[in-house]
Structure formats: structure tokens, C-alpha cells
Amino acid sequence: MAQISLQNLRKIYPNGFEAVQPTNFDIADGEFVVLVGPSGCGKSTLLRMVAGLEDITEGSLSINGRQVNNVDPADRDIAMVFQNYALYPHMTVRKNIGYGLKNRKTAPAEIEAKVQEAAKMLNLVEYLDRKPSQLSGGQRQRVAMGRAVVRDPALFLFDEPLSNLDAKLRHQMRIEIKSLQRRLGVTSIYVTHDQVEAMTMADRIIVLNGGQIEQIGTPAEIYHAPASTFVASFMGAPPMNLVEGRLDTGQVMIGDGIALGNAEGTGPVTVGIRPEDVELNDQGSLMFTVDLVEELGAHRLLHGRLAGQPFTVHVGKEVVVGAGDAAVNIKPDSIRLFDVETGAAR
Amino acid sequence: MKRAGFTTRWLPILLLLPQLLIIAVFFYWPAVHAVQSSFFLQDPFGFGSSFVGLDNYRDLAGSGEYIKIARFTLLFTVLVTFFSLGLALLLAVKADNVIRGARSYRTLLMWVYAVAPPVAGFIGLLMFNQSWGPLTEMARAIGWDFKLGVNFNDTATAMVIVSVWKQVPVNFIFFLSGLQSIPKSVREAALIDNRSAVGRFWDVTFPLLAPTGFFLLIINITYALFDTFGIIDTLVKGEPGNNPMTLVYKVYVDGFRGNDLGGSSAQSVVLMVLVLALTVFQFRLIERRIHYT
Ligand SMILES: Nc1ncnc2c1ncn2[C@@H]1O[C@H](COP(=O)(O)OP(=O)(O)OP(=O)(O)O)[C@@H](O)[C@H]1O
Ligand SMILES: [Mg+2]
Numbered sequence: 001m002a003q004i005s006l007q008n009l010r011k012i013y014p015n016g017f018e019a020v021q022p023t024n025f026d027i028a029d030g031e032f033v034v035l036v037g038p039s040g041c042g043k044s045t046l047l048r049m050v051a052g053l054e055d056i057t058e059g060s061l062s063i064n065g066r067q068v069n070n071v072d073p074a075d076r077d078i079a080m081v082f083q084n085y086a087l088y089p090h091m092t093v094r095k096n097i098g099y100g101l102k103n104r105k106t107a108p109a110e111i112e113a114k115v116q117e118a119a120k121m122l123n124l125v126e127y128l129d130r131k132p133s134q135l136s137g138g139q140r141q142r143v144a145m146g147r148a149v150v151r152d153p154a155l156f157l158f159d160e161p162l163s164n165l166d167a168k169l170r171h172q173m174r175i176e177i178k179s180l181q182r183r184l185g186v187t188s189i190y191v192t193h194d195q196v197e198a199m200t201m202a203d204r205i206i207v208l209n210g211g212q213i214e215q216i217g218t219p220a221e222i223y224h225a226p227a228s229t230f231v232a233s234f235m236g237a238p239p240m241n242l243v244e245g246r247l248d249t250g251q252v253m254i255g256d257g258i259a260l261g262n263a264e265g266t267g268p269v270t271v272g273i274r275p276e277d278v279e280l281n282d283q284g285s286l287m288f289t290v291d292l293v294e295e296l297g298a299h300r301l302l303h304g305r306l307a308g309q310p311f312t313v314h315v316g317k318e319v320v321v322g323a324g325d326a327a328v329n330i331k332p333d334s335i336r337l338f339d340v341e342t343g344a345a346r
Numbered sequence: 347m348k349r350a351g352f353t354t355r356w357l358p359i360l361l362l363l364p365q366l367l368i369i370a371v372f373f374y375w376p377a378v379h380a381v382q383s384s385f386f387l388q389d390p391f392g393f394g395s396s397f398v399g400l401d402n403y404r405d406l407a408g409s410g411e412y413i414k415i416a417r418f419t420l421l422f423t424v425l426v427t428f429f430s431l432g433l434a435l436l437l438a439v440k441a442d443n444v445i446r447g448a449r450s451y452r453t454l455l456m457w458v459y460a461v462a463p464p465v466a467g468f469i470g471l472l473m474f475n476q477s478w479g480p481l482t483e484m485a486r487a488i489g490w491d492f493k494l495g496v497n498f499n500d501t502a503t504a505m506v507i508v509s510v511w512k513q514v515p516v517n518f519i520f521f522l523s524g525l526q527s528i529p530k531s532v533r534e535a536a537l538i539d540n541r542s543a544v545g546r547f548w549d550v551t552f553p554l555l556a557p558t559g560f561f562l563l564i565i566n567i568t569y570a571l572f573d574t575f576g577i578i579d580t581l582v583k584g585e586p587g588n589n590p591m592t593l594v595y596k597v598y599v600d601g602f603r604g605n606d607l608g609g610s611s612a613q614s615v616v617l618m619v620l621v622l623a624l625t626v627f628q629f630r631l632i633e634r635r636i637h638y639t
Contacts, residue, residue: 053534073534074541086531090553099549100539147535 002077002154002187003029004050008059011045011211019045021211022059027204030185032178036198037208038234043191044159046208050189051080051157063154074103079148080157084164085140087132087147093119094128097146104151118150121180138169145177149184156181156188162197174200195235199223207231226336229343232272238301240336243309245271252335255307258286261335269346270338275301275314277334284327288313291323302326377618384611395608402612412596412613419571419592422506426570429510431562434517435555439547441518442525452522459515463573467580470508474581481507495582495589502590505581509574517562524558525551564628568621593617 004027011020020042027033035043048054050061052073060067068076079100087096097118098111106114119125122142132140141161148156161177162170178201181188192198198205199219207214207222207230215227226232232240245254247265254260254271263269278288286306290313294301302313302321306328313328315321337346352358384402386395406412441451461469473481474494485492493500528551536550552559575594582589586599594617601610 051534051538053537072541073538078538080535080538082531082535084529084531086529086535088532088535088550090556099536103540103542103545147539 002064003027004155004187004189005062005065006050006059007062009046009049009056009061010058011042011049011054012057019211020049023213025206025213025216027187027189030187032181032188032190032201032203033206034190034192034198034202034204035206035208036192036195036234037214039193041208042211043193043208045211047080047157047159047189047191050155051078052076077154078157079151079153079155080159081144081148081161083160085132085144085161087140087143089132092129092131093124093135093143093146096132096143097124097150100147100151114150115146118146121149122146137165138173141165141169141173145180149180152184152186154187156186156190158188158190158192160192161190163192163194170197177201195237199235205235207234209234225345226272227345229270229272229338232336232338236274238275238312238314240272240274241306241311242338243271243273243306243311244340245269247337252337254309258307260286260330261332263335263337265346268340270340270343272336272338273311273330274334275312277331278313278328279331280313280315280319280321280326281329282327284329286328286330288326288328289324290321290326293321293323380611380614380618382611383607384615386608388605388607398608402608403616405609406612406616415591415593415596418502418590422502422509422574422590422592423567423570425506426509426513426574427563427566429506430513430517430566430569431559433510434514434562435521435559437514437518438521438525439551441522455518456515458512459519461512463512463576464580466508466512467577470504470511470577470581471583473508474504495585498588498590501581505574505578505590508577508581509570512577513566513569517566520558520562521555524555528554560631564624567624571617571620 006023006025008022008024009020010018010022012018023046035046037043045054049056052068052071056069061069063076063078088099091099094115098115101111101114115128116125119128122145124139124142124146127135127139127143132143135143141164144161158177162173165173174197177190190197190201199222202219204216205219205222206216209230215222215231217225217227222231222235226235226240229242233242243254245252245260246268247253247263250262250264252260252263252269252271260271260273280288288302288304288306288311290302290304292303294303297317299317300315300319300321302315303310304313305311338344339346383395385397385399387398387401388395437455441455444451458466471494473479474492475482476494479494482492482494492503494504495501532550532554533546536546540546540549571592572594574592575598578591578595579598582591586595591599593613597610597613597617600606600613604610
């Protein structure tokens with residue numbers, strides 16, 4: 001169990017590239033934090049600094065109040081699950097899982113007991129004597145999990161552990177990892193670029209962009225009150241609709257004087273509307289032109305234009321629509337406003 | 347795997363022919379010849395030969411000198427192989443850790459690779475020159491009166507040193523690429539699992555290098571047994587006298603200096619059997635173990 005604290009943590013690679021700008025956040029004991037962001041935004045770099053695999057350029061990293069900037073990875077009481085699992089190819093599953101314990105001077109009988117326990121938890125018992133090359137991707141993933149779980153560390157670190165699995169297995173492992181973490185109560189940092197993983201697994205999400213934190217918040221906060229247009233368009237599938245509008249006489253306007261709701265201020269503004277906050281309604285005051293219907297089984301996505309700007313609407317499977325014009329309503333209080341220049345929420 | 351096939355039968359044979367011809371002319375034909383002449387006693391003046399059966403082999407087994415040279419060859423092979431592999435591994439591990447200027451270190455270390463054995467031997471001669479060789483002077487500084495070509499042990503030492511020096515770069519290249527083919531994340535996982543660098547080396551790096559190491563072991567044994575001929579010949583300046591020599595060099599000395607073609611052929615047959623055994627051993631082990639993925 002552990003609390004983690006990052007103070008002005010910064011990473012500049014030897015080539016001068018600043019991969020992580022000074023970053024601050026705290027993680028509470030037992031919390032599951034997901035770092036999410038597009039490729040190259042510095043997620044892995046940040047995680048690897050916490051693991052001790054990458055030098056910290058500036059700032060301070062503490063685990064349970066102890067500064068660990070210069071502590072060896074093996075002495076930080078962490079366990080990490082890598083994207084490609086990083087299993088030892090020449091060791092059996094049993095040895096892979098037990099290797100970390102062996103080097104921590106655990107008695108052989110105790111190692112065996114703990115390996116058995118971990119294997120049982122992860123359904124690996126019958127594979128203990130196999131080499132990693134004789135396992136499927138999903139089984140390897142479990143071994144990597146076993147290697148982390150067996151040591152009962154203060155902190156789990158995951159770097160996109162599910163990205164090499166097929167969609168079905170990914171879904172299943174997502175639930176398993178989450179429930180395992182719940183059960184063990186180990187503080188965790190989980191890196192992913194998949195916003196669905198982030199939404200479903202996290203207690204708290206940290207959205208990174210270009211080496212900078214865009215927003216920290218619970219999945220609900222991130223989804224309903226994105227701090228910037230970046231977060232708005234990154235989180236959610238399909239993403240939030242962002243349309244050009246303006247503030248005029250206490251109203252939010254788009255297109256040729258279509259009022260969407262009330263808001264103070266004047267001048268141009270970016271208007272954000274979640275696709276599911278729009279309903280088709282014959283009495284609707286807005287005209288939405290449907291160009292394309294995307295059939296997804298449980299629901300449909302209608303891609304088209306609202307006031308001449310690209311727009312997507314999410315409707316239930318019972319709503320039958322074809323291409324053409326449809327009257328829509330926007331749910332009250334569902335409109336988000338962002339600054340046109342900075343993209344920050346207003 | 348997809349098998350690509352030729353449409354005509356003659357094309358593959360035609361393409362293989364030059365290689366087969368070279369092997370036949372330079373390997374099978376002399377080999378058959380050697381086996382044949384090992385059963386004959388040649389007249390020293392080349393006037394004729396008489397069939398003597400296994401006499402040549404019996405002579406070999408009974409010859410104290412031959413046994414002595416065989417023992418020396420064994421020791422020489424063990425030393426050259428051990429030090430070539432050990433030093434190369436050490437250098438490769440160090441070079442692998444270097445991040446800055448890695449390329450230039452590697453290039454410098456690989457240069458010796460391009461030196462031909464007799465040239466290596468010649469450089470050895472210079473280094474061990476009796477009056478001004480730097481290595482001789484170094485030996486003298488620690489009270490060792492080094493006499494290349496005169497003292498048996500000193501000459502043997504020089505042979506081992508030069509042979510190792512010549513072979514280290516080859517091993518280095520293989521070990522380095524072996525090290526670099528170990529996934530970075532596997533090493534990082536070990537970094538988290540084991541705080542001891544030495545422990546990580548023996549538990550993770552070394553076993554993962556085993557396929558490379560085993561391949562190199564065979565290559566190095568073969569090198570020490572056969573390819574050191576040029577070095578030895580240069581170091582003893584073609585005058586074996588009482589100097590140490592290996593079995594291959596003895597084949598040459600007996601056959602071409604002593605004109606004992608029969609005895610020399612018997613010796614080559616013994617060496618051929620040795621190579622065959624090594625090859626079988628290699629294939630067996632490669633098939634059985636050391637495949638991880
Ligand atoms: N050793 C390095 N030297 C210089 N720049 C690096 C180095 N490693 C990574 N970078 C750069 O730092 C940035 C962040 O890399 P990082 O691996 O943390 O991205 P990421 O968010 O994990 O991306 P992905 O989702 O693709 O894994 C990238 O722009 C990358 O090019
Ligand atoms: Mg990454």
C-alpha cells in the first residue's frame with residue numbers, strides 16, 4: 001500500500017527533448033490512476049520515471065513519503081507489467097513468477113506457496129512448467145500479471161498491458177485486472193492510449209497531452225466536464241462535437257442565429273455537445289442533416305451537419321432514420337463552452 | 347512457410363554446379379586422396395609407394411611426439427577458446443552499456459577482424475621482438491625474460507596471445523549483436539526483479555546469450571585447431587625446431603618438410619574425424635536445446 005507524490009517531475013531526454021513538463025499530482029493509497037493520452041505524449045516516460053527505469057531530470061518523486069529519485073528500481077517496492085509482457089523466455093512460468101521473490105531472499109517453500117497462490121488466482125496452475133513460448137498471448141499476459149502480483153508490492157505500474165490482445169480478451173482482462181486490483185488494494189498507475197480502458201478502469205484519470213497534464217479527474221468529471229477541447233475530443237467514442245459559435249446578448253448562438261441556450265459574455269466561442277445529448281424530436285428547434293448512418297447494433301451514430309458544421313448524433317437502436325433532414329433538440333445544460341484561442345473550458 | 351519451387355529440373359542443378367564443383371575439387375577429392383594415401387608408405391624420393399595397411403595409424407598412436415603435440419593442441423585450443431570468448435564477452439557487455447560514442451568504440455574493436463592470420467602473426471612478431479618489442483619489454487618489466495622462438499613456454503604464450511587477439515573481434519561482434527537482440531523490456535523487468543547486476547547477468551543475460559555462445563564455442567574450437575596455422579607459421583618463422591606446434595601444423599611439417607606423405611595423410615584423416623565429430627555434436631545440440639522462441 002502506498003501513496004505516491006510527484007512534485008514538479010520533469011524529463012528532458014539527452015537529445016534535449018522535453019518529454020514530460022514539470023508535473024504535479026498525488027495518488028492516494030489503493031487508488032487506481034490511469035494515465036491516458038495520444039501516442040508520444042509522454043505517458044510511458046512518466047511511468048518509467050516512477051519505475052526508476054528512466055532518470056528523473058528535475059523534481060521529486062516520493063513513495064510513502066520517502067523520496068526515491070535515486071533509488072534502484074528493485075528497491076522501490078514496485079512491480080511493472082510491460083506492453084510486450086517482457087517474460088524471461090528461458091524460464092518456466094513458475095520461475096518467471098518466482099524470480100523477483102528469489103532475489104528478495106524468500107525461502108523456497110514460501111516462494112512455491114506464493115507462486116501457487118498467484119497461479120490459482122490467474123488460472124495458470126496447469127501452465128506452471130511451460131516456457132513463455134508455449135503460451136498464448138492472453139496466458140503470457142496473465143504470467144506478467146502473476147509476476148507483479150506475487151511480490152505484493154506497494155505499487156503496480158502498467159504500461160499498455162492489454163494493447164497486444166484481441167478485443168474480446170482485452171475486455172475480459174480489463175475486468176480481471178480491475179477486480180484483482182480492487183481485491184488486493186494495491187495502488188496502481190495504468191498507462192493506456194485507449195480511452196475506453198481509461199473510463200472503465202480508473203478511479204481517477206490523468207489526461208496528458210504533449211508532455212503536459214490537461215486534466216485530472218474522475219471518469220465522470222473528465223467525461224462531463226472536460227477541461228479543454230483536447231480532452232473533449234480525446235475522451236469518448238465518438239468524441240464530443242465541437243462547433244464554432246458565438247456569445248451574443250446572453251445567448252449561445254451557432255450558424256445563422258440559432259440559439260442553443262443561455263450564457264454570459266460576448267465574442268466567438270467553441271461549443272461542445274456530446275452526441276448522446278442530442279435527441280431526435282419532431283418538435284425540435286434545430287435542423288440536423290444526416291449524411292451517413294453508422295449501425296452499431298445497440299445504437300446508431302448519425303454523421304451529418306448541424307448549422308453547416310460536421311456533427312454526430314447518437315441514437316438508440318429503436319430510432320430509425322435515413323439520410324436527410326431531421327429535427328433535433330439539445331438536452332438542457334449539456335452544452336460546454338471552450339475558449340476559441342486556448343481551447344480551455346469557460 | 348511457403349516453399350518456392352523451380353519450374354525446370356535443370357536450373358537448380360545448374361546453379362548449384364559451381365559450388366558443388368569447388369567442394370568436390372578442393373574438399374572431397376583431396377579427402378579421398380588423403381584417406382587413400384594414409385594406407386601407403388611413400389618412397390621419400392617419390393619413386394613409388396607400398397601398401398602398409400594401418401601401419402601409419404599405429405605409428406601415430408605409438409609416437410610420443412605425436413601424443414605430446416596432441417596434448418599441446420588440446421591445451422592451446424582450450425586456452426584460446428576460453429580467453430577469446432571470455433574477453434569478447436566482457437568487451438561486448440561493456441560496449442553494450444556505453445551509450446555515448448558507442449559506434450566508434452565498436453568500430454575500433456572490430457578492426458582486428460579484417461587482419462589476416464599471417465599478418466596477425468607478423469604483428470605478433472613485432473610486438474614480441476627480442477630487442478625492442480613492446481610486449482617483450484613489458485614482460486621484462488615484471489622480471490620475465492621473454493624469448494620468442496627460443497623458449498617453448500614463451501613461444502606458446504605468444505601463440506595463445508596472438509591467436510586470442512585475432513579472434514576476439516569476431517566473437518565480440520556476435521556477442522554484441524546477441525546482447526542487442528535481447529529485448530530491452532526483458533532487461534528492464536530483470537532490473538525490477540533483481541538489484542544485483544551480476545545476478546542479472548548470470549540469470550537473464552547469459553542464458554539468453556547461450557545460443558550465440560554455443561555457436562561461437564564451436565567456431566572458436568575450429569579456429570584454434572585449424573585457422574591458427576598462419577599465426578603459428580609466422581611466429582616460429584617456418585622453423586618449428588623445438589617450438590610448440592599444433593596438430594595441423596604437424597601435418598604440414600611431416601608432409602611437406604619430412605616428405606612423409608603417408609603419415610601426414612593419416613594425421614589429416616584423424617583431424618577430419620575430429621571435425622566430423624564436432625559438427626555432429628553441434629547439430630545435435632542445436633537441434634535439442636537453446637531455442638527459446
Ligand atoms: N530515449 C529517448 N530520447 C529522446 N526522445 C525520446 C526518447 N524516448 C522517448 N522519446 C520521446 O518522448 C516522447 C514521449 O515518449 P513516450 O514513450 O513517453 O510516449 P507515450 O506517451 O508512451 O507514447 P505511446 O502511446 O506511443 O507509447 C515521444 O515524443 C518520444 O519521441
Ligand atoms: Mg508508451
